[in-house]
Amino acid sequence: MSLSEEKLQxxxxxxxxxxxxxxxxTEALPEDAPIVILIHGLVVSSRYMMPTAELLAPVAHVYAPDLPGYGESDKPDYxxxxxxxxxxxCKWMDAVGIEKATMLGNSFGCQIIVEFAIRHPNRIERAVLQxxxxxxxxxxxxxQLWxxxxxxxxxxxxQAPIQAYDYWQAGLLRAVCTVQIALADRIEAKLPDVQVPTLVVRGEKDPLVPPYWAEEVVELLPQGQLAVIPGGGHTLNYSAPVELSRVTKAFLEATKSQMVTQEI
Incomplete structure (x- = not known):
């Protein structure tokens, strides 16, 4: 799969x-086009989010940051x-001029989005938890390893060499610590406090997110809905970007009127 960055700067x-x-x-879009921030998963970077980012770029202002410690961003000692x-x-959003956005994350990126939605509820419009x-x-x-x-x-x-490079950039100690943070997080206790429309996307074959857990996530969310991608695995953003972008676009369109009502 090509990771062309022609559509992204x-x-x-x-x-x-x-x-x-x-x-x-960088595409010219209408002023009311949604802003979508893609949040990468465990230890990796925005690099593997590019297939989905490029497919969303014609309909949304897309941003895919590398969080501090990962990818091309600085690696703090702590x-x-x-x-x-x-x-x-949230501070990065301030710095780049984003007041509010839809957030789409994969794996550990979903845990970050849920934490963000609780701590900064006025800065998130919608969430896509893939x-x-x-x-x-x-x-x-x-x-989890199995x-x-x-x-x-x-x-x-x-995808394997991309992930291997990202892990090398992060370093062994940071990788181990990040895994510990992810395992310690009780996301199920936080989901009821996510007060925005949320689409949960599961790959049909994803062993990390079995059907019962995906359904539990949706039930815990105040405004949750589920989409299942036939034959998909855990990282649909890379391995099934066409399908993920399709359900994401449909979700953005379906919740557009709700966003307008909230703004009024």
Whole structure:
């Protein structure tokens, strides 16, 4: 799969003394076009979000930041916990001039979005949780590792070197600490406080997000709905971007009138 960045421009923004790298769309769109921020998953970067970002760029102002510690962004000596990641994401929005946005995340990115929605509820319009972790019924490193191994058969093989490079950039210690943060997060206790329309997207074959957990997520969300992508694995944003962008576009359109009503 090609990771062309022709439709997205790379930018660096200083936030709290840290240089934060992002990729953003440059297409001319109507003023009322939605803003969509793509949030990467565990230890990786915005690089693997590009297939979906490019497909959303014709209908939305797309931004895909590398959170501090990951990808091309600065690597602070300290670890940013979930609340700090949510807060610096909000400060980055201030710095680049985004007042409010829809957020789409994969895996651990969903945990960041949920934390953000609770801490900064006035800065998020909608959420798309693609493959939300962690399943509370399989919250051990061994279980998650085994499920990742099972998932590999449903992923595009070209994703592996991208992830390996991102892990190398983050470093072993940061990777281990990030896994610990993800496993410790009780997302199920936070979901009832996410007060925005939320689309949960699950790959049909995703072993990390089994059907019962996806349904539990939707039930816990005040405004949740579920979309299942046939044959898909855990990282639909890379391996099934056409399908993910299709359900995301439909969700954006379906909730557009609700956004207008809220603004009035």
């Amino acid at each position: 790379r930018q660096y923004t200083m936030v709290d003394g840290l240089s934060i790298h992002d990729r953003r769309s 670890m940013l916990e979930l609340p700090e990641l949510a807060d610096i994401l 493959g939300p972790t962690m399943n509370p019924h399989a919250r051990t490193f061994g279980q 499920q990742l191994i099972l998932d590999s058969r449903y992923e595009d093989s070209s």
